[in-house]
Amino acid sequence: MRNNPLSFALIFLFVSPFILLIPFIKNLENPFTSDFFSVLGLSFLQASLSAVAILIFGFFAALGLVRTANRLRKVLDIILLWPSFVPVLLVLVATLNASMAFARFPFGFWGVVILHVAINSGLIAVMIARLLESQAGAIIEVATIEGASKWLIIRVVARELILEIANLFFFLFVLCFTSFSVPLIVGAQSGRTLETLIYEKLVASHQAGAALSLSVIQIIFLLVFSSRFAAVTNTSTNTVFRHIRKISFLPALFAVVLLSLLLIYGATHGFVLGLNQIRDNQNLISRLSLGMVGTAFESLFVSLLTLSLCFAECLNYIENPDGSSSKFFKSFAAPSAAVVGLALVITFSPETWSNLSLTLLISCGFTLLVFSTLYRLRIASALSALRPQFETARVLGASRLMILKSVAAPALRKDLAFVAGIAAFWASGDFAFGSMVAGRDITLAIGAHSLLGGYRLEAATAVTIFSLFVGALFFLAFDWFGSSPEVKT
């Protein structure tokens, strides 16, 4: 099957930050400096360790989750998921606040790994629990009847789900390898990553050419690495198996839930003092009201852009499921936020733009940064599961648009709503990218970032909570949309 122009247009869009920057680069400096290989090695080790630790925590917590009853499960899902979907800024502040009450946070390499585990374990627990319920139920049923022990069943189940676990590993590896804010703030020297090296090249050494080359190397490295893991399988079933509780294991679940609760404590610490600081500053209050509108717009734009890209990629997938863009998104890691930000600032010079235009520009850039992660998180496997239906519809002579409208959109409604909601949530908390492009406080998260630059950390915490509130509203709205009962099949 051939690739269509839309497919190439999508790929072009995602590599465009590099193309935009090239005319401004006076010389492409050698990126292989003395610290390149050590930082690459550290990044690899950090991402691998983080991914393995998250998988272990997530797997055992999932074994606890499958035991819980429906209503409790919903509450636990929310408690476990929140650290993955709230802005990194908030988790960082929360972790530092929480660690202040109990112990000193270990900065450096291990600090990065611990924070990645704290942020992602809950998400992976929920994902593995769903995998266990949808794909391992039958094995557990048979093994239980045969009288196998709990740990033998767990071993067999882990072996059965190895491909899905490998995919999750790759998802986590890319997430931790390309993570920027976490290693920048808690990494110090021993926790440097390729992403922070790119930032150093831009900010400290003034070597934009080297930064650009490093960013390209990072993407190529991840593309090559991902070719081992890019396969996506999804043969889920909705059958509920009675014996799934046989493999339940609660201690890890308690640990991960406790971690999430600790982060909630940390996130709200200092909130009241922060409110008092805000109340005393009229200038800040008026900026916050503007920031609230800016955050709402950014969340809305990013979710709409994400949905548009999902639909575009869906059209490509219907035409050619093994096409270039499909393979591209399964393994593409977005370029460094610093590189995309610089490309937009240099190309568009948006300093004097109106707030709305700036918000739109930031939304476009931010969508480029998060889309591939969201695609791998939910859309890739959902599309894969629909492949037979698309092929049948194609054989019956349906057009791409008709398949999109009548088959894909209703079937993917829940997944699309989920990724749009998450995109909005992440956008509401974006501070690193937004502040680089905007140059003024146009959203709450950027305002919080500015406050963090001064003495008033508590006010920053309070503003971050407000931004979280706006993001949560969007997430819930999309969640309602996705779970409304009018899904046609």
Next chain:
Amino acid sequence: VQKHILVVFFTLAVIAFSVGIWHSFKVTAAHQGESSKEVTLLVYAPTSFVDSYGPGDEIKKLFEAQCGCTVVYVDVGGARAALDRLELDSTKHVDVVLGLDLLLLRGAATRVKFQEVLEPKYPSVPELKDYHYQRFTPYDWSPMGFVYNTKDSKIGSRDITEIKSWADAFKLWPEKSIALEDPSLSTPGLEWLFWLYRTQPDIEGGLKALAHATYTVTPTWSAAYGLFKNHQVKSTFSYLTSLIYHWHVEKNHDYQFLAFDEGQPLQIEFAAVPDVCWSCDIGKNFVLFLTSPPIQKIIAEKNYMRPVTANVEVAPEFGELPKVKLLSAEKLDDFVKDQSHLIELWKHAQ
């Protein structure tokens, strides 16, 4: 019910979106209208200058009232980022760059062309007599060093206040007890590196001893100060004038400064007019305006830095700051030349 909530939500979203678009067009049109009558002065400024507590807004209002122009601040994060942008795109229109640190000036002058500015009309404070340049005008300054909290100053049986020099510090500081800024990413980081370079004959030994006492190195001053405020470390490298914030705003005198016998480094922030300016004369006037006594008072009390102009009346807490010995500009040029090598030495000492 869910359907109704959805309908209401999306109706509200569409209304908000439409109002936003309309408002944006209105603002843009007004802005264009203003621009046709007035000149825009584009100022690259550090975050602390333009945030909601900073002096930026008040200065903007006062300057606009007299210049017949519109001041637009762009928070580029810091002077390094400002220089990067100007160097990458030499056609960019920027009228004033604020926040250029003393230690960045040589690099700034070689990377970006700046125009000559007029000598300030007001007499300068005596501490800054060695720091006057044709293209860079200082607008605030502060000695730097280690800040501590008297409620958390015990080091075993001894006290942090016993530290009077680097030698005492290397001996008394417990392992992992201070937070420092990364010298490759932040200007306060460069300041402590210069301090060590300027005062220690064995810089490698000094860096190793300091690494032993360092809990973590952060990319920004604010991250290091946040750790200190959250009691994660006993001390951090900061401004002498940081005390003003705690004394004046929080009414908390627990925060104090360690004065070293060797003297303290000083951060001076400069303003400059790049060659790519469009409103160059207004830019130069803005730079001079920053040194006028009323504006110096605003900067001192909102940016928590000392005024560069003599005899400016500021909050009484400024007078209560401890008197510290200042390092002279000697070896400054050597340091700037050796900077990359020193940063490498520091990385190896970690």
